[in-house]
Amino acid sequence: xxxxxxxxxxxxxxxxxxxxxxxxxxxxxxxxxxxxxxxxxxxxxxxxxxxxxxxxxxxxxxxxxxxxxxxxxxxxxxxxxxxxxxxxxxxxxxxxxxxxxxxxxxxxxxxxxxxxxxxxxxxxxxxxxxxxxxxxxxxxxxxxxxxxxxxxxxxxxxxxxxxxxxxxxxxxxxxxxxxxxxxxxxxxxxxxxxxxxxxxxxxxxxxxxxxxxxxxxxxxxxxxxxxxxxxxxxxxxxxxxxxxxxxxxxxxxxxxxxxxxxxxxxxxxxxxxxxxxxxxxxxxxxxxxxxxxxxxxxxxxxxxxxxxxxxxxxxxxxxxxxxxxxxxxxxxxxxxxxxxxxxxxxxxxxxxxxxxxxxxxxxxxxxxxxxxxxxxxxxxxxxxxxxxxxxxxxxxxxxxxxxxxxxxxx
Amino acid sequence: xxxxxxxxxxxxxxxxxxxxxxxxxxxxxxxxxxxxxxxxxxxxxxxxxxxxxxxxxxxxxxxxxxxxxxxxxxxxxxxxxxxxxxxxxxxxxxxxxxxxxxxxxxxxxxxxxxxxxxxxxxxxxxxxxxxxxxxxxxxxxxxxxxxxxxxxxxxxxxxxxxxxxxxxxxxxxxxxxxxxxxxxxxxxxxxxxxxxxxxxxxxxxxxxxxxxxxxxxxxxxxxxxxxxxxxxxxxxxxxxxxxxxxxxxxxxxxxxxxxxxxxxxxxxxxxxxxxxxxxxxxxxxxxxxxxxxxxxxxxxxxxxxxxxxxxxxxxxxxxxxxxxxxxxxxxxxxxxxxxxxxxxxxxxxxxxxxxxxxxxxx
Numbered sequence: 067x068x069x070x071x072x073x074x075x076x077x078x079x080x081x082x083x084x085x086x087x088x089x090x091x092x093x094x095x096x097x098x099x100x101x102x103x104x105x106x107x108x109x110x111x112x113x114x115x116x117x118x119x120x121x122x123x124x125x126x127x128x129x130x131x132x133x134x135x136x137x138x139x140x141x142x143x144x145x146x147x148x149x150x151x152x153x154x155x156x157x158x159x160x161x162x163x164x165x166x167x168x169x170x171x172x173x174x175x176x177x178x179x180x181x182x183x184x185x186x187x188x189x190x191x192x193x194x195x196x197x198x199x200x201x202x203x204x205x206x207x208x209x210x211x212x213x214x215x216x217x218x219x220x221x222x223x224x225x226x227x228x229x230x231x232x233x234x235x236x237x238x239x240x241x242x243x244x245x246x247x248x249x250x251x252x253x254x255x256x257x258x259x260x261x262x263x264x265x266x267x268x269x270x271x272x273x274x275x276x277x278x279x280x281x282x283x284x285x286x287x288x289x290x291x292x293x294x295x296x297x298x299x300x301x302x303x304x305x306x307x308x309x310x311x312x313x314x315x316x317x318x319x320x321x322x323x324x325x326x327x328x329x330x331x332x333x334x335x336x337x338x339x340x341x342x343x344x345x346x347x348x349x350x351x352x353x354x355x356x357x358x359x360x361x362x363x364x365x366x367x368x369x370x371x372x373x374x375x376x377x378x379x380x381x382x383x384x385x386x387x388x389x390x391x392x393x394x395x396x397x398x399x400x401x402x403x404x405x406x407x408x409x410x411x412x413x414x415x416x417x418x419x420x421x422x423x424x425x426x427x428x429x430x431x432x433x434x435x436x437x438x439x440x441x442x443x444x445x446x447x448x449x450x451x452x453x454x455x456x457x458x459x460x461x462x463x464x465x466x467x468x469x470x471x472x473x474x475x476x
Numbered sequence: 477x478x479x480x481x482x483x484x485x486x487x488x489x490x491x492x493x494x495x496x497x498x499x500x501x502x503x504x505x506x507x508x509x510x511x512x513x514x515x516x517x518x519x520x521x522x523x524x525x526x527x528x529x530x531x532x533x534x535x536x537x538x539x540x541x542x543x544x545x546x547x548x549x550x551x552x553x554x555x556x557x558x559x560x561x562x563x564x565x566x567x568x569x570x571x572x573x574x575x576x577x578x579x580x581x582x583x584x585x586x587x588x589x590x591x592x593x594x595x596x597x598x599x600x601x602x603x604x605x606x607x608x609x610x611x612x613x614x615x616x617x618x619x620x621x622x623x624x625x626x627x628x629x630x631x632x633x634x635x636x637x638x639x640x641x642x643x644x645x646x647x648x649x650x651x652x653x654x655x656x657x658x659x660x661x662x663x664x665x666x667x668x669x670x671x672x673x674x675x676x677x678x679x680x681x682x683x684x685x686x687x688x689x690x691x692x693x694x695x696x697x698x699x700x701x702x703x704x705x706x707x708x709x710x711x712x713x714x715x716x717x718x719x720x721x722x723x724x725x726x727x728x729x730x731x732x733x734x735x736x737x738x739x740x741x742x743x744x745x746x747x748x749x750x751x752x753x754x755x756x757x758x759x760x761x762x763x764x765x766x767x768x769x770x771x772x773x774x775x776x777x778x779x780x781x782x783x784x785x786x787x788x789x790x791x792x793x794x795x796x797x798x799x800x801x802x803x804x805x806x807x808x809x810x811x812x813x814x815x816x817x818x819x820x821x822x823x824x825x826x827x828x829x830x831x832x833x834x835x836x837x838x
Contacts, residue, residue, distance in 0.1 A: 082513065084506065084509050084510055084513060084519060084520070084521065086522070109525075191737060195525065196525075248522075248525035248553050249551065252522050252525055254506065254509065254520060254521045255520050256518065256519070256520075350551070353551065354550045357548050442482070442550075442552050442558055443479060443481050443552075444479055471730065472727065472728070472729045472730065473698065473729030473731050474698075
């Protein structure tokens with residue numbers, strides 16, 4: 067055998083790494099120079115806390131990492147650390163996230179800009195750790211911002227932007243960065259971390275009124291008599307949520323200038339210009355959906371894809387504009403909602419609610435991938451095919467399909 | 477159901493054991509994917525999310541996936557049922573060849589017909605081929621096999637295995653692996669890879685699968701409402717499934733499930749065929765009846781109820797954890813390798829738990 071000669075490293079691609087989503091998010095936490103991390107293991111968050119623990123023990127950055135006795139304590143730790151002025155990171159998924167629900171709710175009402183990973187995991191059935199959105203979607207009503215990453219790269223970027231948006235004084239709301247369990251968190255994919263241009267993107271966190279006697283005595287989230295100050299307190303959160311839209315736009319504009327990627331703030335679309343049919347979804351399987359649209363375009367079918375990057379605030383107006391001219395929508399939906407309107411998923415029904423105010427009303431069909439079983443490109447093609455047939459006939463046979471189900475789809 | 481989008485990508489799969497190999501398996505696919513990136517391919521790696529990297533000795537799977545720049549890479553995590561995908565299969569512990577995988581599939585299920593198999597073993601190739609032919613074929617295999625004693629090169633067994641893989645498989649070039657090692661800060665392992673590459677001797681293989689039971693499962697019609705008899709029929713079919721496809725076919729339709737997701741236990745005296753654990757085992761206890769004082773400690777300590785009252789091991793449920801051997805006051809129980817117990821062959825290439833690397837990834 068001839069001697070092996072290595073290629074000089076300079077000819078390689080030094081900037082790109084192959085990182086799992088958990089590693090990418092941990093890198094973002096490092097870049098954000100977070101002060102307090104609350105940890106409690108549950109897949110996929112375990113991966114992030116392990117990476118962070120390694121970084122801290124290797125001296126890559128310093129932060130308090132507190133291992134809690136449960137998810138509830140974990141979110142309480144983040145909440146209180148944030149109240150005294152620390153930049154915090156926390157995360158969980160599945161029923162763990164639901165166990166922490168009380169702390170999660172109060173974090174928003176106390177307007178503490180905690181950033182948390184929501185690792186999109188099925189609500190057990192013991193042992194089911196497939197990917198479903200319900201664990202995150204149940205927190206849609208409480209004042210948390212929720213963004214949804216499509217890959218490890220975006221998970222890193224979104225985590226950084228989340229701090230910027232959350233800590234902005236016009237917002238001061240906590241932020242879930244939702245990442246699809248397994249598909250993003252555990253598949254290592256090409257990621258380009260930001261370079262030195264990222265410096266200055268994230269100013270230091272300075273809460274206006276930290277819970278710290280040095281800054282003068284304050285009481286946070288105090289007990290109130292609802293008759294005296296109930297609706298007003300809700301309105302403050304409502305106003306913050308409304309203002310977050312402009313902050314999100316600004317933040318992504320600035321972020322895009324600092325990296326070699328450009329992100330539209332709320333909606334990402336592909337092949338939508340003259341689309342008659344649209345696939346609407348969020349998260350990791352967008353990549354496969356875009357592939358299916360491209361393939362069907364090759365056969366002359368006018369199919370496009372729209373992806374929501376934010377779930378809260380919900381980009382209703384953008385969706386109405388983007389879907390104005392389509393005749394049919396196939397919703398790729400990883401959320402269930404038993405007994406809901408037309409028995410569709412939570413994602414589907416919220417989209418229908420948003421499009422209720424649209425000038426044209428397309429047919430909207432729900433393709434429900436419940437239970438964590440993974441769909442493949444074949445299922446997505448079938449979803450488009452069913453939608454196309456319904457549009458052609460002018461009416462759907464039914465509204466909701468379970469394409470990955472074994473057994474009769476009644 | 478074969479889907480061309482997945483079949484046209486390049487796949488390598490690594491079979492290993494939780495904790496013992498978790499970091500070694502991750503090192504292997506990480507280096508492989510990085511080498512793919514060096515070669516200009518869109519590259520990914522991941523562990524199978526269904527597996528348990530944090531549980532001792534439980535079989536687990538890693539994948540590396542590469543797409544040519546002109547090929548769209550679509551991701552799919554549960555890959556076995558979507559076609560003949562795998563170009564290369566690496567087995568970190570030869571005892572994995574004796575049983576089905578963590579997904580109760582065959583090692584050579586979901587492989588391309590010309591797949592390359594790399595086995596970390598001290599056994600001769602003909603014995604490996606024998607067991608593969610006997611237990612692991614889902615279809616004909618017209619590929620190549622390379623055996624390598626990885627630990628004799630380096631305690632970090634991923635690197636010698638990569639060298640052997642590069643020799644047997646044209647899907648990756650050794651230059652790109654060396655480039656990847658530099659990128660990953662593992663430049664010192666280059667000589668290990670090169671040495672294993674030089675020594676590895678792939679052999680061409682042609683094994684016929686012969687008659688397989690594929691697609692001939694007989695399952696009762698679902699009657700629109702659950703009943704115990706139908707559920708048991710599915711249970712039996714799933715336990716007996718030989719390939720991933722068969723296993724998927726044998727899993728119950730929703731109509732068969734009893735409310736509350738009940739798994740029906742066995743009637744007294746019968747086994748619960750849905751919960752056998754032989755695939756977790758690379759060692760098994762051997763009881764020396766001459767030394768045994770019948771003290772029943774092993775019976776009481778066995779966490780899986782696999783040790784009988786008369787110190788007879790039920791191999792359907794023994795995970796090979798070794799607690800019985802540990803607690804035996806007269807050392808009547810010794811742990812024996814699976815190969816030795818089944819075939820009378822000693823496998824020298826087993827890592828000890830001390831040789832497992834610390835793993836942060838999961």
